[in-house]
Amino acid sequence: MTSATAAPGTRAPAAPVTGGNALAGTRTLIRFALRRDRVRLPVWILALFLGTFMTANSFRTLYSDPEDRANAVSSVDTPAGLAMSGPRHYLTDDGFGSILSHQMIGFTAVLVGLMSVLIVTRHTRAEEETGRAELVRSAVVGRHAHLAAALSVAALANLALALLLALGLTGLGLEGVDARGSLVYGFAHAAAGLVFAAVAAVTVQFTAHTRGASGTALAVIGIAYVLRAAGDSGTNDTLSWLSPIGWVQRSYPYVDDRWWPLLLCLLCAVGCAAAGFRLSTRRDVGAGLRPQKPGSPAASAALTTPVGFALRLHRGMLAGFGAGLFLMGAMYGSILGDAEEMLAGIDEIEEALERVGGASVVESFASMVMVVLTVVASVYVVTAALRPRSEETAGRAEPLLATGLSRSRWVGGHLAVALGGGTLVLSLAGLGFGLAGAASTGDAGLVPDLTGAALAYAPALWVTVGVAVVLFGWFPRASRAAWVVPVYAFVVGYLGQILQFPDWTNNLSPFGHIPRLPAADMRWTPLFLLTLVAVALLWLGLTGFRRRDLETK
Structure with a gap:
C-alpha cells in the first residue's frame, strides 16, 4: 500500500470553494x-x-x-x-x-x-x-x-x-x-x-x-x-x-x-x-431552461439553399413583424370612421391634411398613417439586411464561406428574405389597415386601395435595404448608421407634415418620393427610379463585400 505525500517545500492543494459572493x-x-x-x-x-x-x-x-x-x-x-x-x-x-x-x-x-x-x-x-x-x-x-x-x-x-x-x-x-x-x-x-x-x-x-x-x-x-x-x-x-x-x-x-x-x-x-x-x-x-428540440437527422432540400437557410434564420422575426404590422394597421383602421370628427378644429392637423391632398379627410389621414406603417416595416428590413453583419461578427459566416458557398450567394440569400419579407409585412400592414378601415367606414373599396397604397412604398424599402448593404459591404463598422434612414423618414414624413418642415427635407428620404396614396394620384416614374437606385445600391454593396476582408474569430 502506498500513499502520496507532498514534496518538501510545496503547498497542498486548496480545498474547493463552496461559497462565494x-x-x-x-x-x-x-x-x-x-x-x-x-x-x-x-x-x-x-x-x-x-x-x-x-x-x-x-x-x-x-x-x-x-x-x-x-x-x-x-x-x-x-x-x-x-x-x-x-x-x-x-x-x-x-x-x-x-x-x-x-x-x-x-x-x-x-x-x-x-x-x-x-x-x-x-x-x-x-x-x-x-x-x-x-x-x-x-x-x-x-x-x-x-x-x-x-x-x-x-x-x-x-x-x-x-x-x-x-x-x-x-x-x-x-x-x-x-x-x-x-x-x-x-x-x-x-x-x-x-x-x-x-x-x-x-x-x-x-x-x-x-x-x-x-x-x-x-x-x-x-x-x-x-x-x-x-x-x-x-x-x-x-x-x-x-x-x-x-x-x-x-x-x-x-x-x-x-x-x-x-x-x-x-x-x-x-x-x-x-x-x-x-x-x-x-x-x-x-444554455436555456427550455430544452432544445432535436433536429432532423438530414437537412431539408430548402435548408441547403442560401435563401432557404436565410429564411430559416429570419422566420421568427418575419412572423413577428408581419403579425405586429397587421394588428397595427387594424388599430389605425378602426379609427378611420371617426377621423373627420377627431381632427375637426385642430388647425395644424387640418393644414397638414390639406397639404397631403385627397378627396376626403379619411383619404388624407390614411395617407399620413401609411407613413408610420411603412417606417415600422423599414425597421424590419434594416434588421434583416444587417443580419449578415451579425453572422460575421459572431463568427458563423466564416465556416459557411469556407465551403463552396460564394459570398454573393450567402449575402444574396439574406437580401432576398429582407426584400421579399419587407414587401410581405408591408402588404399585411395595408391589408389590416384596409380591413379595419372598411369595417369602420362601411367602404369595402378601402381594402384594395389601402393594400395597394402600402405596396407602393416597397421601392423605398428596397432602397433602405440597399443603403444597409452598401454600409455592410464597404464600411462594416458603420453598418448601424443604416438606422438613420427609417428615423429620418419618420421625422420628416410624419412629424414634418405637422410641424411644416421645408419640402426639400422630405426629398432627402426615399419615402418622400412615393405618391401619397390613396390621397394622391398614382405616379409610376418615382417607383421605377427608386427601384433602379435600389438595384444599383445592392450591386455596389455586394461588390464591396467581395473585395474586403472577412472579420474572423
Whole structure:
C-alpha cells in the first residue's frame, strides 16, 4: 500500500470553494457595460426625451386657445380614440399636461420598454451566446453579476430619462405643466422601463438565443399594450389593470399626480427580477431552461439553399413583424370612421391634411398613417439586411464561406428574405389597415386601395435595404448608421407634415418620393427610379463585400 505525500517545500492543494459572493464583479461589469453603451444609451435617452419635448412644445401652436384644447379632448372620446390613447379620466381636464399625458404615455412606454429589454438581453444572453460570459466568469465574477449589472444599467438609463423629462417639461413653461406633474410623468416612464427590464431578466433564462429572449419580452410588451387598449376602450377597465402600461397611465400626471400605481410597477419589477435570479441558478451558462428540440437527422432540400437557410434564420422575426404590422394597421383602421370628427378644429392637423391632398379627410389621414406603417416595416428590413453583419461578427459566416458557398450567394440569400419579407409585412400592414378601415367606414373599396397604397412604398424599402448593404459591404463598422434612414423618414414624413418642415427635407428620404396614396394620384416614374437606385445600391454593396476582408474569430 502506498500513499502520496507532498514534496518538501510545496503547498497542498486548496480545498474547493463552496461559497462565494454571487454578485462579485458587478460594479466592474456595470462600468464596462456603460463604456460599451456610451453612444447607444445617450442616443436612446435623447431620442425619447426630444420626441416628448418637441411634441409638448408643438402644443403651443396646435392648441393655442382653450377652444382648440376642448375640441382635442372631445375628439378622442370614442372607443377607438381611447384605445389609441388612454383612459377617459384624462379627458376631465383640457390642460396641456393632461393632453400630453393622454396622448404620449401609452406610446412612449412601449419605446422605453423596448430600450430596457434590449439593454438586458445585450448584456446577458448576448454575452453568453458569444461565449464572452463564460470567459469573464472564469475570473472573480459571481454567478449573478452579469444579470445584476444589466438590470443596474437599465435602471440608470430609465432614471436618467425620468429626470431629463421632469426637468425639460418643467422648463417649457406650458400652462398646466408643473414641476410635480412633470416628476410623476418622468418616473412613470422609468417605472414602465423597470418592469420590462425585469421581464427580460426572466425571458433570457428560457432560451439560449438572444433573438428568442428579446422576441419573447417584446411579445409581453405587445400583450401589455393590447390589454391596456382593450380596457380603456370599454366601460370596464379591468383589463387595463392587468397591464404595466395601464398602471403608469393611471398615475395621471398633471391631473391627479398619483404615485401609488408606480409602486405596483416597482413591486412587479422586483418580483420578476427575483424570479430571473432564481431561474438562472437552474441552468448552465450558455444554455436555456427550455430544452432544445432535436433536429432532423438530414437537412431539408430548402435548408441547403442560401435563401432557404436565410429564411430559416429570419422566420421568427418575419412572423413577428408581419403579425405586429397587421394588428397595427387594424388599430389605425378602426379609427378611420371617426377621423373627420377627431381632427375637426385642430388647425395644424387640418393644414397638414390639406397639404397631403385627397378627396376626403379619411383619404388624407390614411395617407399620413401609411407613413408610420411603412417606417415600422423599414425597421424590419434594416434588421434583416444587417443580419449578415451579425453572422460575421459572431463568427458563423466564416465556416459557411469556407465551403463552396460564394459570398454573393450567402449575402444574396439574406437580401432576398429582407426584400421579399419587407414587401410581405408591408402588404399585411395595408391589408389590416384596409380591413379595419372598411369595417369602420362601411367602404369595402378601402381594402384594395389601402393594400395597394402600402405596396407602393416597397421601392423605398428596397432602397433602405440597399443603403444597409452598401454600409455592410464597404464600411462594416458603420453598418448601424443604416438606422438613420427609417428615423429620418419618420421625422420628416410624419412629424414634418405637422410641424411644416421645408419640402426639400422630405426629398432627402426615399419615402418622400412615393405618391401619397390613396390621397394622391398614382405616379409610376418615382417607383421605377427608386427601384433602379435600389438595384444599383445592392450591386455596389455586394461588390464591396467581395473585395474586403472577412472579420474572423
